[in-house]
Amino acid sequence: MNNYETLMKRCFELARQGEGAVSPNPLVGCVVLNKDGEVISEGYHSKYGENHAERDALLKLHNGEERGGTLVVNLEPCSHFGKTPPCADLIIERGISKVVFAMRDVNPKVDGVKKLTDAGIKVVSGILENEAKKLNDVFIKNITERKTFVALKTATTLDGKIATSNGSSKWITSENARNEVKVIRNRYDAILTSSSTVIADNPTMAHRKKIILDRNLKTDLTANIYKKGQVYIFCSGKSCIDGNITYIDTPVNDEKLDISFILEKLYELGIYSVLVEAGGKLNGSFLPYTDKIYHFIAPKITSDNTSRSAFDGKLITDINDSQQFIFDEVKEFPPDLLLTYYPMDIS
Ligand code: AOF
Numbered sequence: 143m144n145n146y147e148t149l150m151k152r153c154f155e156l157a158r159q160g161e162g163a164v165s166p167n168p169l170v171g172c173v174v175l176n177k178d179g180e181v182i183s184e185g186y187h188s189k190y191g192e193n194h195a196e197r198d199a200l201l202k203l204h205n206g207e208e209r210g211g212t213l214v215v216n217l218e219p220c221s222h223f224g225k226t227p228p229c230a231d232l233i234i235e236r237g238i239s240k241v242v243f244a245m246r247d248v249n250p251k252v253d254g255v256k257k258l259t260d261a262g263i264k265v266v267s268g269i270l271e272n273e274a275k276k277l278n279d280v281f282i283k284n285i286t287e288r289k290t291f292v293a294l295k296t297a298t299t300l301d302g303k304i305a306t307s308n309g310s311s312k313w314i315t316s317e318n319a320r321n322e323v324k325v326i327r328n329r330y331d332a333i334l335t336s337s338s339t340v341i342a343d344n345p346t347m348a349h350r351k352k353i354i355l356d357r358n359l360k361t362d363l364t365a366n367i368y369k370k371g372q373v374y375i376f377c378s379g380k381s382c383i384d385g386n387i388t389y390i391d392t393p394v395n396d397e398k399l400d401i402s403f404i405l406e407k408l409y410e411l412g413i414y415s416v417l418v419e420a421g422g423k424l425n426g427s428f429l430p431y432t433d434k435i436y437h438f439i440a441p442k443i444t445s446d447n448t449s450r451s452a453f454d455g456k457l458i459t460d461i462n463d464s465q466q467f468i469f470d471e472v473k474e475f476p477p478d479l480l481l482t483y484y485p486m487d488i489s
């Protein structure tokens with residue numbers, strides 16, 4: 143691994159400190175080196191509307207020690223006036239001679255490369271580009287498709303089960319793994335679950351925004367999930383705001399709430415990413431819309447075919463009709479594993 147890759151990894155680490163606070167902006171971290179190649183400053187985008195990573199790093203320097211130096215950042219520096227002035231202008235003003243970044247900004251308003259090269263700054267791009275794109279998968283989907291990013295979390299036994307046939311499920315994974323779920327939740331604008339999960343498990347699912355799919359309004363408003371945060375209930379036939387709860391009347395197909403409608407509504411509400419945490423039925427319905435899966439696996443086997451599966455979508459009779467995914471990574475939360483994967487792009 144060369145030095146730029148090491149520095150870029152540091153940018154990713156810094157960028158992640160903005161998780162849960164920068165949406166709908168991207169996660170960005172930045173490292174500044176002086177002309178001798180020594181790290182003299184670091185920064186990151188910490189909150190939506192606040193300074194971008196490059197500005198955060200450069201404003202910490204007061205004596206011109208960045209002149210002739212290099213700025214490393216995981217996203218092409220911006221060149222437009224948004225909530226903040228263009229980073230490219232500040233980079234030029236501070237006399238930086240080289241900018242190293244991982245990926246172009248997909249925001250069509252941005253052409254930092256042109257602004258920087260026109261000013262005579264050397265630009266190196268594409269360092270750890272794939273990793274950078276994964277880090278900002280939500281931002282990329284939001285900007286390029288104008289759609290809400292859907293992540294899904296499940297925790298299963300080795301035979302892919304989330305509960306026994308009578309619903310016993312506490313606990314499949316260890317506390318270690320369950321603590322990581324809290325970290326994952328924070329990455330997304332909202333969590334989403336079903337009335338069945340609320341009724342069966344009465345989970346708290348601590349989050350600032352919660353979405354419940356409850357067609358016939360079967361859940362009890364005294365359930366833990368309603369105690370804190372802003373709640374959106376997608377249901378049939380009710381449309382109003384009551385305290386922290388917004389009811390959204392939703393079309394129904396085949397006795398199921400229309401998921402495309404729900405996802406469009408979420409985008410309109412400014413909920414640009416969502417983490418689905420539910421049972422097999424809802425997981426199955428969301429599978430075709432899912433952009434990323436977090437799958438915790440405990441080293442256990444129920445060995446009971448009537449146990450409930452993590453994905454209970456539709457009947458298929460040809461194994462080649464299975465939905466295909468690409469493994470991303472495996473992490474250990476002993477004794478469990480966390481496997482992440484993305485849907486295979488079949489277009
Ligand atoms: C960067 N560095 O740290 C971030 C960038 O409204 P604003 O001013 O915050 O601009 C938001 C846009 O700027 C966002 O859509 C993306 O294109 C870029 N974000 N750019 O150079 C950063 N957060």
Ligand code: ZN
Binds near residue numbers: 220229
């Ligand atoms: Zn910027």
